[in-house]
Amino acid sequence: MYYRNANCALVVYDITQSSSFARAQAWVQELHTQLGITPGQSATNHTSGAAGTSGTPGSTKQPIVIVLVGNKLDLAELPDRREVAYETGEEYAQREGLVFWETSAKTGENVHEMFVELAKHLPVEDKLNEAAAAVGKNGKRGNRTIDLSGKGGLGTACQC
Numbered sequence: 001m002y003y004r005n006a007n008c009a010l011v012v013y014d015i016t017q018s019s020s021f022a023r024a025q026a027w028v029q030e031l032h033t034q035l036g037i038t039p040g041q042s043a044t045n046h047t048s049g050a051a052g053t054s055g056t057p058g059s060t061k062q063p064i065v066i067v068l069v070g071n072k073l074d075l076a077e078l079p080d081r082r083e084v085a086y087e088t089g090e091e092y093a094q095r096e097g098l099v100f101w102e103t104s105a106k107t108g109e110n111v112h113e114m115f116v117e118l119a120k121h122l123p124v125e126d127k128l129n130e131a132a133a134a135v136g137k138n139g140k141r142g143n144r145t146i147d148l149s150g151k152g153g154l155g156t157a158c159q160c
Contacts, residue, residue, distance in 0.1 A: 008065040074104040
């Protein structure tokens with residue numbers, strides 16, 4: 001698994017298999033360990049919604065956004081198929097500071113909404129600050145000036 005410079009991680013489990021949820025919890029702990037995150041630090045200030053639970057975007061500097069995704073929501077209504085209750089995933093996500101959604105990759109239910117919510121949590125401001133720092137004086141990248149008025153010819157050095 002690649003961690004360096006990651007801004008987000010999606011940890012997906014199958015709501016019809018409790019063993020899948022247990023493995024997802026292990027992956028969350030692995031992320032916390034590898035990234036030096038204390039539980040509850042990934043996302044903050046959770047609010048519950050009908051489709052998912054999410055932190056308040058931009059509320060604090062977040063080391064990484066971790067989204068816990070319960071998949072196969074299309075099977076939830078079938079008798080005896082769901083093994084992981086919505087509340088179980090939601091409570092775990094809140095305790096660990098994760099954004100939580102249930103989706104169906106098959107039907108597409110909540111998939112777009114989950115990615116939109118994820119995008120709201122990404123540290124865009126940090127990236128903009130990094131880009132601004134890379135820009136030189138007068139809004140130009142770098143610090144070289146190119147003289148376009150000179151006549152170049154054979155034997156002259158390229159000005160670019």
